[in-house]
Amino acid sequence: MIRSRLSYARFYLRTSILLLPACAYFIAVKLRFGFNLLFSRTPPLGLPSYWGVVLLTTVVWAIAAEESGLWNVEQLYAPGGKSRRLLEALAFTYAVVMAVGFLYRQASYSRLVIGISAIALFILATLARVAFRVSLEFLRESGRSEVKILVVGTDRFARRVGTSLLLGEVLPCKVVGFVRLPGQEIAVDGPVFEMDQIPSFSNGNSINDVIIALPAARLSEVEKIAPQLEKLCVPTRVVIDLGDGVVLRDRLIDLGGIHMLDLRPTLAETVPYLFQKRIFDVAFSVLVLLLTLPLTLLIALAIKLESPGAIFFSQDRVGLNGRVFRMLKFRTMRALAPGEPEWGWTTANDPRRTRVGTLLRKLNLDELPQFLNVLRGNMSIVGPRPEMPHFVERFLEEFDRYNFRHMFKAGITGWAQVNGWRGDTSIAKRVEYDLYYLRNWSLTFDLQIITMTVLRMFSSKNAY
Numbered sequence: 201m202i203r204s205r206l207s208y209a210r211f212y213l214r215t216s217i218l219l220l221p222a223c224a225y226f227i228a229v230k231l232r233f234g235f236n237l238l239f240s241r242t243p244p245l246g247l248p249s250y251w252g253v254v255l256l257t258t259v260v261w262a263i264a265a266e267e268s269g270l271w272n273v274e275q276l277y278a279p280g281g282k283s284r285r286l287l288e289a290l291a292f293t294y295a296v297v298m299a300v301g302f303l304y305r306q307a308s309y310s311r312l313v314i315g316i317s318a319i320a321l322f323i324l325a326t327l328a329r330v331a332f333r334v335s336l337e338f339l340r341e342s343g344r345s346e347v348k349i350l351v352v353g354t355d356r357f358a359r360r361v362g363t364s365l366l367l368g369e370v371l372p373c374k375v376v377g378f379v380r381l382p383g384q385e386i387a388v389d390g391p392v393f394e395m396d397q398i399p400s401f402s403n404g405n406s407i408n409d410v411i412i413a414l415p416a417a418r419l420s421e422v423e424k425i426a427p428q429l430e431k432l433c434v435p436t437r438v439v440i441d442l443g444d445g446v447v448l449r450d451r452l453i454d455l456g457g458i459h460m461l462d463l464r465p466t467l468a469e470t471v472p473y474l475f476q477k478r479i480f481d482v483a484f485s486v487l488v489l490l491l492t493l494p495l496t497l498l499i500a501l502a503i504k505l506e507s508p509g510a511i512f513f514s515q516d517r518v519g520l521n522g523r524v525f526r527m528l529k530f531r532t533m534r535a536l537a538p539g540e541p542e543w544g545w546t547t548a549n550d551p552r553r554t555r556v557g558t559l560l561r562k563l564n565l566d567e568l569p570q571f572l573n574v575l576r577g578n579m580s581i582v583g584p585r586p587e588m589p590h591f592v593e594r595f596l597e598e599f600d601r602y603n604f605r606h607m608f609k610a611g612i613t614g615w616a617q618v619n620g621w622r623g624d625t626s627i628a629k630r631v632e633y634d635l636y637y638l639r640n641w642s643l644t645f646d647l648q649i650i651t652m653t654v655l656r657m658f659s660s661k662n663a664y
Contacts, residue, residue, distance in 0.1 A: 202347055202371060202409050202435070202437070205347065206370070206371065210272070214265075216332065218265075220261075224317040224318075224320040224321035225254045225257070228312075228313045228314075228320055229250055232310055233310075233313075253297065253301075253314075256296075257317070260292070260293045261289070261293045261321075263476075264288070264293050265289050267472040268288050268472070270286065273370055276329055276336070277333070277370060284644060286322065287644050291644055295480055295483065295484075301314070336370075346372045346374050348376050348408045348409075349411055350377055350407045350410050350432075351375055351378045351379070351410075352378075352411065353414050354385065354392055355387050355415070356385075356387045357413060357441070358413040361413035362390070362413070365411070377390060377392065378393070379392075379395060379397075380394055380395075381421070381425070382395075398431070407434055409435050409436075410437070411437050411439060412429075412438045412439065413439045466607045468520070468607050472642075480643065481580050481581050485574040486575070488568075492568060495565075496568060499560065499565060500530075503531055507534055507554050511530065513528070513529050513530065513531040515527055517586035518586055518610075519579065519606070520607075521606060524589055525578040526578075527570060527586060527610075528569035529567060529569055530557075530565070530566040532553055532554060532556070532561050533557055534554060564657050567612055570612045578609075579612060580608070580610070580611050581611060581612055581650065582611045582637075582650060583608045584606075584608060584616070585611065585616070585630075595627055595631075599627060601631065604634075604635055605634040607638065614633075614649065615633045615637040616630040616632075616637075
């Protein structure tokens, strides 16, 4: 009953959310051009049809909404972060739409329509979620969707579970009683039954679900309890609480029948990071490389004319999961002599720099080839800056949790860098900012860091 009620609620919420892009474009086109997008088969002369854009936006919006949890009923009652999740989904959706629009040249779509639709979609999604929550509250107050639950357990853990069910906002629940297990204390308020009294509930009307509420130390008893509950012919569920610091959410893995729980989960294994971030990285990198192609050719020519050697400089760096890759940059120093060790960090007034290299470093243009690393999959646009292997080995011994930063892809820019911790600066501070980024990653956070990078591109203090 609990799962079916949630399934119905999610279906209706999902359907409502998926219809919103079409409504948003209807509003945008109506405001911009004055014709009806939904019921006009052919647009006025000279205007392209927006149905292709509507379809693309809906598909991308569906992916973003799924990964941002926009149609999870539980998210409607989250204490915070709802607007942030919605903005993340919007940012991802319209970044893809704009990227496809940039590459698709067969029709010219109004940027104003796209912008108005984004604003309309944000407003409509907010109103839809508020209206859905109000509807659920109305059903709760009317008492028509109440779930009757029998809780197995009578100790303080069971009391906490019962209280949470009664006070829960997602579904209205009523605890009809508690079942005491052998040797268990009675710390609950409400009817208490022994195990041999369970058949009195088997009339098909008394309960909808059975919830086994046992502390972690007694979970091994579930195997003995479950067969005695089969006579009730209702769904049986187990509350899993492994203590503070271990949060389940989506951390259960079923690998060929072997059930595992992530005790130290990472956002780098989530679908939004693996797919949304990758799609954004590729689209953004292609756009930057195309726009900067003339500048890239000019820089390559200047490097070649000033000093002998390769145009690009590559160096071993440590990336995701500790894997070593070759990071690309424009060469900004004199070419290495045979047998000469690779360069370390650059310092102020470093004599190894060329004149072109000094300018490139000051303007941060030496990093442009790293967008090729992003396309290869070695790096991301945003992430902890990669270090050379010998520095990593040293820092692992000197700084706690340093290796956590390798649970994400290395980035061209990062939270530590936009806050001034780059080059020859405090490693402890850099690790602190990198770990903050790892704990709080989102697509919106990436966009914030990219914006800060662009604004501070020409004023970096430690870009020697």
